[in-house]
Amino acid sequence: MRNEKARPQRMGHGPNRGSSEKPKDFKNAIKSMIKYLNKYIVIIVIAFILAALSSVLSIIGPNKLSDLTDVITNGLLTGINFDKVISIGAFLLSIYLLSAAFSYIQNFIMVTVSNNFARDLRNKISVKINSLPLKYFDSHSYGDILSRVTNDVDTINFSMHQSLGTLVAATTLFIGSIIMMFVTNWILAITAIVASLIGFAFMFLILGKSQKYFDQRQVQLGNLNGHIEEIYSSHNVVKAYNGNKDASDEFDKLNTNVFTCDRMSQFLSGLMQPIMQFIGNFGYVAVCVVGAILTMNGQISFGVIVAFMIYVRLFTNPLSQIAQGMTSLQSTAAASERVFEFLEEKEMEDESSLVKHLDSSKVKGSIEFKHVKFGYNKDKIIIKDFNCKVNPGEKIAIVGPTGAGKTTMVNLLMKFYNINDGDILIDGVSVKDLTRENIHDLFIMVLQDTWLFNGTIRDNIRYNKDHVSDESIMEALKTVGVDHFVKSLPGVLNYEIADNESISAGQKQLLTIARGMIKDAPFLILDEATSSVDTRTEELVQKAMDKLTEGRTSFIIAHRLSTIKNADLILVMNEGNIIEQGNHEELMKKNGFYAELYNSQFQN
């Protein structure tokens, strides 16, 4: 019997973002865009003028072409005036060349501007990431920020040089050709416009319909892709629980939805081009018929008809370009809204007014917590009133079940977050009077997630520290016991670390410990967890960690009994709060949370 438990309606997730995204506030988005574009404004205006000029030139073209036709028709009986043909031809040639040149220069300028602008934006985002408080990243996914750096900036870049120029050129062309038509002959002009308008009304009707299906398609495709992603990445469970049929049924349902939208959106959008063609032809016939009547009545020359044949084309093309340009401008606005929103996010407090400075080599290594009060949210205080004094060289163990908030201590010590009340004193100086940079200099931090970046082993070990000799790097590698491994790599210290590497989790951990050693600071924050490491490497890692704690005031997120038992002070944490403190014996005697935690390891 199949399980019929209802599955809730999926929301539109998945990798596909709508091509027709709408900004929340179009005007505002454009306004802030202009603000960021400030230094390029002059050159953009020049590009726009060029675009307009190029359009104007291509409008003059047909007029001259009609002159040429007239010259030829007039000469049909009497012989053609070749001087005139050549002079008009030369004039047309130069107009065409100029128009092409203007159009290219305009493109060139816009490409240059938009790419430089994109580069600026990317750099701004990169800098912004490092000046946002860590709090920001608690509530925003990396994927979201990454897509702003690449997708959104790319959208801005492309539509800036593609649609902005086209939009200006098309508008000029549109208005210009209307003016020229009226100047040339108002009757034919009205004929052409009316003939085209009928068609366009029809087209916009279809465009609106197809837009609806496009939006829907994006949503449905997102749902389908989400389902595929889910089932593929849960392959083993789906199989083991005989979920195949359920998955297939859901897939069929979503697949059919996509099919329906796919078909309609494609059909409707595919209509655009034939309709455009028909409008062109219809306009042509209308112009010809009316033109013929006028010619026969002797009101106009044949050349005027030729000119109008081209005007009809010039006049119908830009309308669809303008429509396209507007849609792409909308998605640009949506993209820039996201980028600017990120760039205008509140940054960490400015610290340039702080003058106190602790020299890393002179710090003795005492820390005192005085009535510390802290919460990630102002209305949810998790550390209420924490007091403790740590003497130079002491070892503090932080223990607690998973999710107890052990990293909170790291966050406070490193001033990643500001405390709400109370004070933390380093060698008697309040952290409030010290810059983050200064505090970071005083701490070595080795965390559980071994973070190595793409780059050489050398760069990874001496990270951001100049003048570190290869000898001292090798020395550090030797101390942590990973020197043999590094020597076995091609290029030794020059070996490039990349993703999917032959470097195991344990070796990575050893390398990050070596990095800590090179940094050499009076305080240490260490996360001992070595969950994904085999037993032999684990021993190595533990030895290296013990080495690192020597002679430093250390805060250790402890997972080993030997560390916990030898600690001068144990901080027991649960649900974000520090609930007990003392050394092992004291805490065991208390017979509280710690004792229970400790004993549960052996019960069965």
Next chain:
Amino acid sequence: MLKLLKNFDKKDWLIVLVALLLIVFQVWLDLKLPDYMSEITRLVQTEGSEINEVLKQGGYMLLCAGGSLASAMIVGYLTSFISATFSQKLRKQLFEKVQNFGMEEIKKFSTSSLITRTTNDITNIQMFIAMGLQMLIKAPITAVWAVLKILDKSWQWSAVTGAAVLVLIMMVIILMITVMPKFKLVQKLIDKINGITRENLTGIRVVRAFNAEKYQEEKFDDKNKELTKMQMFNQRMMALMSPVMYLIMNLLTLSIYFIGAYLIDAAQMMDKVNIFSNMVVFSSYAMQVIMAFLMLAMIFIMYPRANVSAGRIREVIDTETSVKDGKFDKPTKITGEIEFKNVSFKYPDADEYVLKDISFKAKKGDTIAIIGSTGSGKSTIVNLIMRFYDVTDGEILIDGVNVKKYKQEYLYNKLGYVPQKAVMFSGSVNYNVSYGDNGKEKSDKLIKEATRVAQAKEFVEKMPKKYETDIAQGGTNISGGQKQRLSIARAIAKEPEIYIFDDSFSALDYKTDYVLRKELKKYTKDATSVIVAQRIGTIINADKIIVLDSGSCVGVGTHKELLKNCDVYREIAYSQLSKEELENA
């Protein structure tokens, strides 16, 4: 690419045929248009023509244009139907194929690659079929037909038109050669930029702890500069396309008129009007020819991408599933029994064995634990029981029957599997716990009980809508430990004969781990359990512990026995607990 078209059935081909005929009809109409234009031109030029005559010709022309529009609409309807059906079918085919894959095939392709193949690659092909199919048929017909129509008019005109086409094609080719390779580089640079940003984000604490913000930003700017330069080059090149195209088209018209002037001048009196109307017509045919060639060029640009996608899809479809389904689906006499008989396993194409000669037997109600360092083959044992892979040598019997003989659905009804990485589906807690089909109805009471045993009751009932609370895809709105517990509850709700825990307790703290196992034992007295674990504490009470070291079994026994006579076990044990603690246990 072409082989995928096998998926078209008779009806589809019929539609393609109808579309083809309609396209031919449409091209015929399109090319007929200039004839009427020329007729109209001639009439307008000639003294004393009847206005009725002009109207008549104009009417014909509109009829042609309307006919062309109508057939274009029908063709559009048909091709959109075909391309949407095609992608729907292909997607379905791919999805079913992947569902039947064993782990070996999944690993070969990688999950993320399979996802892109089923989504993006199919979209790519669909786009190509939707746009390309029409163009592919229309462009050559138009080109050839239009060329034929203008060839006999005047060789000078044909020559300039030919030259214009040549120049355009050259331009497209040159652009492709210079820009295409750079496009790939741009993609790589974008990946790099993404990589650096991701790196900065994942290591944000480290970056700040080392005051290395500047360092990261400079690294980013380096690549950013490179990317900007490369992209600028590409876009500047591509920007040439449209001005040059318009220039060529304009120049072509100009040349035709210019040449026309000379031709007319040189011609006999009678021919002059004829040549003149030919000239107007010719310039519009010439545009058609150029458009047709541009369309062909577009197809050549689009084709490689679609072809790569097609290749990637075919690769999946052509892959044989290595794990073949069996037929056995009758009730067995014995239940809850697992036996490994000299089982060895190596990955296909690999030289080294992952598991060597493993034998053990578990009876109903037993708890079997498997321990060893990473890479020792613990999870492989689970994967073999679950038949995600097939053994290389030896056999695995469940309830006395070889796992290969079972109908998979039947086999899976006996097994309650909890993977290392907890899997959550988008849906309610209820949906997640009751997930799948075990041939029995799962009552709400059962779900609640399973949730309680898995120590998930407390947090589930604290959630806003309790058992109806939605879990996001991948379980991003609950913690790792909570996911793990729900995943265990799912196995309990299935009421299997045999539980299989593949390192399923690692995300739980010691205390929860302990309580959960105690409750589970109480709840499932008769069920057999296979537990893969890293922590000694988790398995200390198992009936039988199997110690693995690089694929071989180096010890079997209880905790006490192994402490005495198994070096590897002792090593693992001492790294986690102190001597006195172990002995007290």
